[in-house]
Amino acid sequence: MKLATLADGTRDGALIVVSPDGVTFARAHHIAPTLQAALDNWEGAEPGLRSLEQMLGNGELTGEPLDPNQLLAPLPRAYEWIDGSAYLNHVRLVRKARNAEPPATLETDPLVYQGGSGTFLAPTQDIPLVDPDWGLDFEAEICVVLGDTPQGVRAEQAEPYVKLLMVCNDITLRNLIPTELKKNFGFFNSKPSTAFAPFAITPDELGAAWQDGRVHLPLSTWLNGELAGDPEAGPEMHFSFFDLIAHITKTRAFTAGTILGSGTVSNEDRERGSSCLSEKRMIEIIDGGEARTRYMGPGDRVRIEMLDEEGRSLFGAIEQVVVKA
Amino acid sequence: MKLATLADGTRDGALIVVSPDGVTFARAHHIAPTLQAALDNWEGAEPGLRSLEQMLGNGELTGEPLDPNQLLAPLPRAYEWIDGSAYLNHVRLVRKARNAEPPATLETDPLVYQGGSGTFLAPTQDIPLVDPDWGLDFEAEICVVLGDTPQGVRAEQAEPYVKLLMVCNDITLRNLIPTELKKNFGFFNSKPSTAFAPFAITPDELGAAWQDGRVHLPLSTWLNGELAGDPEAGPEMHFSFFDLIAHITKTRAFTAGTILGSGTVSNEDRERGSSCLSEKRMIEIIDGGEARTRYMGPGDRVRIEMLDEEGRSLFGAIEQVVVKA
Numbered sequence: 001m002k003l004a005t006l007a008d009g010t011r012d013g014a015l016i017v018v019s020p021d022g023v024t025f026a027r028a029h030h031i032a033p034t035l036q037a038a039l040d041n042w043e044g045a046e047p048g049l050r051s052l053e054q055m056l057g058n059g060e061l062t063g064e065p066l067d068p069n070q071l072l073a074p075l076p077r078a079y080e081w082i083d084g085s086a087y088l089n090h091v092r093l094v095r096k097a098r099n100a101e102p103p104a105t106l107e108t109d110p111l112v113y114q115g116g117s118g119t120f121l122a123p124t125q126d127i128p129l130v131d132p133d134w135g136l137d138f139e140a141e142i143c144v145v146l147g148d149t150p151q152g153v154r155a156e157q158a159e160p161y162v163k164l165l166m167v168c169n170d171i172t173l174r175n176l177i178p179t180e181l182k183k184n185f186g187f188f189n190s191k192p193s194t195a196f197a198p199f200a201i202t203p204d205e206l207g208a209a210w211q212d213g214r215v216h217l218p219l220s221t222w223l224n225g226e227l228a229g230d231p232e233a234g235p236e237m238h239f240s241f242f243d244l245i246a247h248i249t250k251t252r253a254f255t256a257g258t259i260l261g262s263g264t265v266s267n268e269d270r271e272r273g274s275s276c277l278s279e280k281r282m283i284e285i286i287d288g289g290e291a292r293t294r295y296m297g298p299g300d301r302v303r304i305e306m307l308d309e310e311g312r313s314l315f316g317a318i319e320q321v322v323v324k325a
Numbered sequence: 326m327k328l329a330t331l332a333d334g335t336r337d338g339a340l341i342v343v344s345p346d347g348v349t350f351a352r353a354h355h356i357a358p359t360l361q362a363a364l365d366n367w368e369g370a371e372p373g374l375r376s377l378e379q380m381l382g383n384g385e386l387t388g389e390p391l392d393p394n395q396l397l398a399p400l401p402r403a404y405e406w407i408d409g410s411a412y413l414n415h416v417r418l419v420r421k422a423r424n425a426e427p428p429a430t431l432e433t434d435p436l437v438y439q440g441g442s443g444t445f446l447a448p449t450q451d452i453p454l455v456d457p458d459w460g461l462d463f464e465a466e467i468c469v470v471l472g473d474t475p476q477g478v479r480a481e482q483a484e485p486y487v488k489l490l491m492v493c494n495d496i497t498l499r500n501l502i503p504t505e506l507k508k509n510f511g512f513f514n515s516k517p518s519t520a521f522a523p524f525a526i527t528p529d530e531l532g533a534a535w536q537d538g539r540v541h542l543p544l545s546t547w548l549n550g551e552l553a554g555d556p557e558a559g560p561e562m563h564f565s566f567f568d569l570i571a572h573i574t575k576t577r578a579f580t581a582g583t584i585l586g587s588g589t590v591s592n593e594d595r596e597r598g599s600s601c602l603s604e605k606r607m608i609e610i611i612d613g614g615e616a617r618t619r620y621m622g623p624g625d626r627v628r629i630e631m632l633d634e635e636g637r638s639l640f641g642a643i644e645q646v647v648v649k650a
Contacts, residue, residue, distance in 0.1 A: 011365060011580070040336060077404045077580050079443040085510070103508040113510040114439040118404040118580035130477070130576070151650070152455070173576060183428040185410070185438040186511015192576040251455070251498060251517040255336070255402050255443035325476070 001053045002199040003028075003164065004316075005035055005072045007122070012036060013072040017049050018199055019056040022313060024063025026052045035074050035200065039256040042147050042163055068316055073120040074166055074200035075145070079255050081117035081194065082248055083141070083170060084110055085263035086239040087231075090279060093266070097282040098178055110239040110247040113186050115170075117259065121195035123318050127171060128325030129298065135175030136296040136322060139264040140221045140275035140304045141168050142233055144241050145200060149254040158213065158242035165206070165215065167197035167315040168261060169304055174278055174295060197304065198316030205314060213240030215306075217314075219265045221275050222303040223296075228280070229273025233265045233306075298324045326378045327524040328353075328489065329641075330360055330397045332447070337361060338397040342374050343524055344381040347638060349388025351377045360399050360525065364581040367472050367488055393641055398445040399491055399525035400470070404580050406442035406519065407573055408466070408495060409435055410588035411564040412556075415604060418591070422607040423503055435564040435572040438511050440495075442584065446520035448643050452496060453650030454623065460500030461621040461647060464589040465546045465600035465629045466493050467558055469566050470525060474579040483538065483567035490531070490540065492522035492640040493586060494629055499603055499620060522629065523641030530639060538565030540631075542639075544590045546600050547628040548621075553605070554598025558590045558631075623649040 002022065005013035012034040016025040031048040032038035038045040055061035085091050088106060095102045103111070121127070129136050145164040153161065176190035209216045216234030220227065239247070244260055265275045274280045281291035296302070304318040327347065330338035337359040341350040356373040357363035363370040380386035410416050413431060420427045428436070446452065454461050470489035478486065501515035534541045541559030545552065564572070569585055590600045599605045606616035621627070629643040 079402045079404060080441055082441075082513075100509065105504075105508070109504075109508070111508055111510050112513055114441055114513060116405055116407075116439055116577060116579075117442075118583050119578045128476070134576070151453070176576070179430075179434075181509050183430070183434070183436055184425065184506055184509075184511075185436050186509075188407075188437055188439060188573065189576045193578070248513065251459070251501070251514045252441060253444045253518070254441075258443055 001050055001202045002205065003035055003038070003049065003074060004199050005074050005076060007070050007072050012076050017052040017056065018066060019063050020053070022199070022316060023066060024056060025066045026056050026061055026063050028052060036257050039145065039147065039163060042256065068198050069124050071198045072122045073196035075257060075259065076120055078117040078120070078257050078259050080258040081115040081261070082112055082258065083115050083261035083263060084112045084239065084244045086110065086237045086244065087263055087266040088238045089236060089268045090264040090266035093279045093282045097278050097285070107238065110244055112244065112248060115191055115194065119193045121193050121320070123196060123198045123316060125195060125320060126323040127195070127320050129322050130325045132297045133175060134173040137172045137174050137277045138221065138296065138302045138304070139170040139172055140219050141170050141261045141264055142215050142219065143168050143259050143261040146245070146254055146256065146258040146260060148256045149245065149249060149258065151249050151251065151253045153245055153249045155240070155242040155246040158245040161245060162203060162241060164200040164202060166200045166259070167219065167304060167306055167318065169195040169302065169318050169320065170261060170264070171195065172276070195318055195320055197318045199314070201314060209308065213242035217306055217308065219275065219304070219306045224301050227273060229275050231265050231267035231272040231275060233262070236267055237262060296322050298322050326375055326527045326530065328360060328363070328374065328399060329524050330399050330401060332395050332397050337401050342377040342381065343391060344388050345378070347524070347641060348391060349381060350391045351381050351386055351388050353377055361582050364470065364472065364488060367581065393523050394449050396523045397447045398521035400582060400584065401445055403442040403445070403582050403584050405583040406440040407437055407583065408440050408586035408588060409437045409564065409569045411435065411562045411569065412588055412591040413563045414561060414593045415589040415591035418604045418607045422603050422610070432563065435569055437569065437573060440516055440519065444518045446518050446645070448521060448523045448641060450520060450645060451648040452520070452645050454647050455650045457622045458500060459498040462497045462499050462602045463546065463621065463627045463629070464495040464497055465544050466495050466586045466589055467540050467544065468493050468584050468586040471570070471579055471581065471583040471585060473581045474570065474574060474583065476574050476576065476578045478570055478574045480565070480567040480571040483570040486570060487528060487566060489525040489527060491525045491584070492544065492629060492631055492643065494520040494627065494643050494645065495586060495589070496520065497601070520643055520645055522643045524639070526639060534633065538567035542631055542633065544600065544629070544631045549626050552598060554600050556590050556592035556597040556600060558587070561592055562587060621647050623647050
């Protein structure tokens with residue numbers, strides 16, 4: 001099932017169910033006004049939402065035409081946005097890029113940071129940039145949306161807490177990171193509002209590609225129409241979403257609607273390109289002594305999308321343009 | 326005006342207006358079901374809430390008796406919880422305690438971290454502790470609750486965005502911090518759920534004590550019935566809440582209901598004691614070579630409260646007991 005949020009003038013938008021082909025939608029306000037409300041009462045809401053999807057699929061219900069420009073992020077604001085960094089190739093390259101060592105516990109203790117979750121960008125919303133010297137970068141990632149999750153969940157118990165999956169552009173201001181991390185309190189100004197792809201989908205939409213808490217499909221990113229990377233999201237995700245859930249629940253519980261990200265999808269095989277510019281720049285430095293690729297500036301366009309094995313878009317596409325703010 | 330949230334079996338509780346003497350309350354569901362809903366529509370909701378308060382105050386309305394044990398945190402979950410560290414005496418002592426240098430930009434660039442905001446503890450809720458070796462500490466702080474706040478607010482423009490003030494216990498697991506900060510992504514497991522005092526109050530409740538984005542009153546903390554500290558919250562808050570707002574809005578906007586904390590209130594004058602155990606332990610090390618004060622364990626009680634100049638409780642009291650989880 002694909003869910004989305006229609007812009008309707010309210011803060012949190014209106015929950016809609018999207019047809020299996022992604023072309024039409026049905027309003028779901030009689031089941032839950034917003035996606036957060038559905039997640040707050042998932043057991044109550046899910047059957048009704050699924051039956052709407054079925055009626056859209058078998059033609060019993062004629063959907064309204066879906067325009068991605070009318071969609072907000074599936075959760076326009078969320079109670080938590082926790083981002084992992086589970087692709088070690090990304091960690092190694094990006095740390096190298098800023099002359100920092102990967103942590104000694106890289107392979108045994110997951111990296112996560114607490115992100116800002118109050119003002120997410122819509123799938124096709126412009127990325128406002130005040131100062132091009134901030135070094136604007138995209139990061140293509142997969143996320144899960146949790147139901148109510150208690151403290152102390154072990155990885156092998158984690159699967160039922162994953163209610164939905166999403167794709168995001170974890171926009172990053174690279175040149176603000178070094179000063180910020182020197183202060184030792186993590187990212188803040190260097191992580192502006194994150195953007196999300198149109199659809200939040202249930203794990204069964206992924207079929208066999210959802211396995212062991214990983215999504216076994218490539219995630220593709222284009223910069224100004226050119227493929228920047230299409231790394232496989234499965235095998236090199238060192239810590240699975242289940243491992244990440246075990247990590248974050250060590251000392252507290254999480255509310256329904258908590259978003260947990262994979263970190264930038266990254267493969268060791270250079271042929272697969274990169275899901276962010278920072279990796280590409282680091283490879284240029286390793287190969288030729290200097291970074292030739294510039295960060296994004298006004299007018300630059302990024303597109304992020306994941307297709308299934310039949311070439312159908314699973315989450316819809318993130319398509320954003322950078323604008324001078 | 327004092328607002329609070331009554332436990333009513335729902336996730337976000339029921340908004341209530343508390344009488345000026347803090348003894349009775351009136352339900353406000355006809356104005357806004359929850360505090361978040363009131364903040365989402367503050368201009369629409371505030372007049373009705375203020376008139377309820379007036380009717381409670383002049384006896385036109387007989388309130389129901391208020392039992393602090395029936396209250397949740399004013400916002401049981403929030404879209405963002407950003408915690409500053411604006412009392413430099415605290416930063417200097419705590420960094421010394423873990424053999425870390427204060428950042429070079431300590432006096433010019435505010436320290437803030439993004440906290441978890443999905444599962445806050447109620448004012449009198451037990452603090453669950455899985456492992457006493459984690460080094461459980463309290464931290465008494467003041468917070469502001471923001472209305473919708475755009476990107477790029479300057480400090481001198483910030484005052485109108487402060488809608489409410491609160492007091493919190495920013496519970497910290499000290500012994501998890503060093504490993505976590507070594508990974509360079511900030512706090513995560515070391516910051517379990519934060520607890521809040523009963524009332525969220527409008528700035529006018531503070532009278533002249535609310536000045537230049539600082540609260541000019543002492544904040545008192547008791548451990549097992551003994552005063553741990555009552556530092557003045559005003560003069561040594563190096564960065565005001567207005568400065569902190571300018572800092573956090575550099576690269577993004579914030580939604581109504583965003584909570585922004587001061588960091589642990591701390592004075593250079595040792596006579597004022599400490600608002601956390603870590604400071605006390607550091608002073609013991611400086612004076613006698615070793616920390617004698619232990620962190621909190623099961624059965625330990627912490628109380629945090631701010632009184633006005635007439636001795637009236639402004640926010641109600643946080644009163645929590647640590648329990649083995």
